[in-house]
Amino acid sequence: MLNDRVQGDVVRGRLAPSPTGALHLGNARSFLLAWLSVRSRGGTLVLRVEDLDHPKVKAWAMDQALDDLRWLGLDWDEGPDVGGSHGPYLQGKRMVRYRQALDRLIEKDAVYPCICSRKDVENAQSAPHADDEGLKYPGFCRESGLSYEEAAGRLEAPRVPAWRFRTHAGEVTEYKDGFHGIQRVCVQEQDGDFVVARHREGAGYMLAVVVDDAAMQVNEVLRGDDLLPATHRQILLYRALGLTPPAFTHVPLVVGENGWRLAKRHGDTRLSMLREKGVDPRKVLGLLAWWCGWVPYGTEISAQELVPRYDLSAVPKEPVVLTQDVKIYLGIA
Ligand code: GLU
Numbered sequence: 001m002l003n004d005r006v007q008g009d010v011v012r013g014r015l016a017p018s019p020t021g022a023l024h025l026g027n028a029r030s031f032l033l034a035w036l037s038v039r040s041r042g043g044t045l046v047l048r049v050e051d052l053d054h055p056k057v058k059a060w061a062m063d064q065a066l067d068d069l070r071w072l073g074l075d076w077d078e079g080p081d082v083g084g085s086h087g088p089y090l091q092g093k094r095m096v097r098y099r100q101a102l103d104r105l106i107e108k109d110a111v112y113p114c115i116c117s118r119k120d121v122e123n124a125q126s127a128p129h130a131d132d133e134g135l136k137y138p139g140f141c142r143e144s145g146l147s148y149e150e151a152a153g154r155l156e157a158p159r160v161p162a163w164r165f166r167t168h169a170g171e172v173t174e175y176k177d178g179f180h181g182i183q184r185v186c187v188q189e190q191d192g193d194f195v196v197a198r199h200r201e202g203a204g205y206m207l208a209v210v211v212d213d214a215a216m217q218v219n220e221v222l223r224g225d226d227l228l229p230a231t232h233r234q235i236l237l238y239r240a241l242g243l244t245p246p247a248f249t250h251v252p253l254v255v256g257e258n259g260w261r262l263a264k265r266h267g268d269t270r271l272s273m274l275r276e277k278g279v280d281p282r283k284v285l286g287l288l289a290w291w292c293g294w295v296p297y298g299t300e301i302s303a304q305e306l307v308p309r310y311d312l313s314a315v316p317k318e319p320v321v322l323t324q325d326v327k328i329y330l331g332i333a
Pocket residue numbers: 016017018050127209223227
C-alpha cells in the first residue's frame with residue numbers, strides 16, 4: 001500500500017491554481033493548508049499554473065491568482081514568475097511532455113480511442129470537482145476495438161477521438177490519505193474507463209497533473225477533498241507510466257449554508273474583491289485559521305505566524321460553512 005513516503009524526504013509540495021476564474025475563500029483555505037504543510041517542515045513549494053482548460057481559461061486570472069496568493073502572504077520557491085529547474089511552470093507550455101506520456105500509454109495499450117460524445121470528454125480538460133464528475137462510462141468504444149484512424153473516420157471534423165484509460169475488473173487502488181486515512185477503490189467499479197486526453201496533441205487534466213507532479217518531483221499533494229475520488233485514477237496513471245505517486249492529503253471544502261461547494265451563488269467571496277475593498281489579509285488569515293481550529297474567532301494573524309501553529313489533526317473533519325455572520329465580519333454580507 002502507498003503511504004506517507006514524504007517522511008524522511010525533503011517535502012516538495014505544490015500550489016496548482018487553474019486560471020479559469022477568481023480565487024475565493026475556499027481556494028484560499030486549501031492553498032493555505034498546502035503552503036503551511038510544506039513551510040512547517042522546511043520544504044520546497046512549486047507553483048504550477050494549470051491552464052489547459054481552454055476556452056475557460058481567462059487571460060487575467062493567472063496574474064490575479066498569483067497576486068491574491070502573495071497578498072495572503074504565501075510564497076513559492078519555483079514558479080512562472082520566479083523560475084526554477086523544473087519548469088516551465090505553465091501547463092500550456094508542457095504539451096510535448098503530455099504527448100510523450102500519451103504515446104507511452106498508447107504503446108502499452110493502456111488507452112484506447114473513444115468517439116463517444118459524452119460530457120466527460122469535454123470535462124476532461126479540468127479537474128473533476130465533485131459536481132462535474134460524470135456517470136460511469138459503459139465502455140462502448142472499448143468493446144468496438146477501433147484503431148485511432150478508424151475511430152477518426154467515424155467522426156465529422158473538427159471532432160477527433162479522445163483517449164480513454166483501460167481499467168480492469170478487480171484492480172484496486174489503495175493509499176493512506178493524510179487527512180481521511182485509508183482509501184480503497186476499484187476504479188472500474190467507481191468510474192469505469194476514464195478520459196485522459198481529448199485529442200492527439202495534448203493531455204487533459206488527469207494525465208497532465210500526474211506527468212507534472214512526477215516531473216517536478218512533487219512528493220506531497222494537499223488539495224480539496226472533492227478531488228479525493230480522482231486520486232485513484234491518478235494512481236492508475238502513475239502505475240501505467242512507471243512513476244511513483246506523491247503522498248496525498250485531501251482537506252474538506254468550504255461550503256455555503258446550503259451545503260454546496262462555495263460558488264458565486266454564495267455571494268462575492270473573491271480574494272481580489274477583499275483585496276480591493278482594503279480588507280486586512282491578517283483578518284482573512286485569522287478566519288481561515290479559525291476554520292482550521294487553530295485560533296479563536298476574530299484573530300488577526302499573518303501566514304508566517306501560522307507556520308508554528310499548523311496542525312492538521314485540529315482541522316475539523318466536516319466541510320466548513322461560510323455563515324452569514326462570517327460574511328458580516330468580513331464586510332461582504
Ligand atoms: N488545478 C486544479 C484546480 O484548480 C487543481 C488540481 C490538483 O490539485 O490536482 O482545480
